[in-house]
Amino acid sequence: MVSKITVSDLIEAIGEEWGTLGSWDRYVTKVAPLNEADSNCLAFCEKLDADLINNSKAGVIICPPETEFMDVDFETKTLIQVENPRRAFVRLVKKYFIPEEEDGKYIEGAFIYPNARIGKNVIISPGAVIGKTSIGFFAGDNDDLVKFPQIGGVVIGDDVEIGSCVVVDRGALSDTIIGEGTKIDNLVHIAHNVKIGKHCALIAHAFVGGSATIGDYSWIGPHAAIRDWVNVGKRVIVGIGAVVTKDIPDDAIVIGVPAKQIGENIPFRRIP
Numbered sequence: 001m002v003s004k005i006t007v008s009d010l011i012e013a014i015g016e017e018w019g020t021l022g023s024w025d026r027y028v029t030k031v032a033p034l035n036e037a038d039s040n041c042l043a044f045c046e047k048l049d050a051d052l053i054n055n056s057k058a059g060v061i062i063c064p065p066e067t068e069f070m071d072v073d074f075e076t077k078t079l080i081q082v083e084n085p086r087r088a089f090v091r092l093v094k095k096y097f098i099p100e101e102e103d104g105k106y107i108e109g110a111f112i113y114p115n116a117r118i119g120k121n122v123i124i125s126p127g128a129v130i131g132k133t134s135i136g137f138f139a140g141d142n143d144d145l146v147k148f149p150q151i152g153g154v155v156i157g158d159d160v161e162i163g164s165c166v167v168v169d170r171g172a173l174s175d176t177i178i179g180e181g182t183k184i185d186n187l188v189h190i191a192h193n194v195k196i197g198k199h200c201a202l203i204a205h206a207f208v209g210g211s212a213t214i215g216d217y218s219w220i221g222p223h224a225a226i227r228d229w230v231n232v233g234k235r236v237i238v239g240i241g242a243v244v245t246k247d248i249p250d251d252a253i254v255i256g257v258p259a260k261q262i263g264e265n266i267p268f269r270r271i272p
Helices: 007-014 052-053 065-069 086-096
Strands: 020-021 041-044 061-063 079-082 106-109 111-113 116-118 127-134 137-139 145-147 152-157 168-171 177-178 250-256 261-263
Touching: 007 079, 007 086, 041 086, 061 086, 079 086, 127 152, 145 250, 152 168
Parallel strands: 041 061, 061 079, 111 127, 116 152, 127 168, 152 177
Antiparallel strands: 020 079, 106 111, 137 145, 250 261
């Protein structure tokens, strides 16, 4: 692993046609999602969105060629322009940022990977798998499935309970997080980069897609599915078998396929 990777190092490793905007006198030491990065981070952006790029604190961003026509602040960041930013980013992560995978271990019948950080008074039931690599693939040049690097971890807060045969995937670039006091029933799947708040309840067979968020004190019913990148607010009740495809505001009660709001969760913290 290289401790400081320069813009020159990155360009050499990309191995395809490129362009740059901004200073070459910059280096990175880690990777992160665009919205979580700091000045030492390498990130990537597939959209032609100047606000998205300017609002990121990443020091180096892999982006499409057309960004040269956009109003971007090059005092704080360098853009490396390539035809396929995701492909180039994956190539750089594989070369510079993937540590050697350590073997996990069984703890009272659950399999815990070393990337998991577990708080105090946490109960993990037999059959659970914490910190496994997710199915994160994207379409390659020939429509083959290419594995996106999984280098994040899992962070489990204090007083969490996790049932049998629950799977909590490690994050791709940032961590999967389960907040303090949350209870997860048997046979629940939590995908990569999910952020679950404090004192939530997720009931059997619930599924939470990658990078979704769930606010504090929410209740996710049996067989409910929350699609990737959806934001569920605080104190939300998601009914049995509901399929959540859009963001849900605080205090909403939703049911159905696709899920629609039918009321408000009043009084505070009413749990079915």
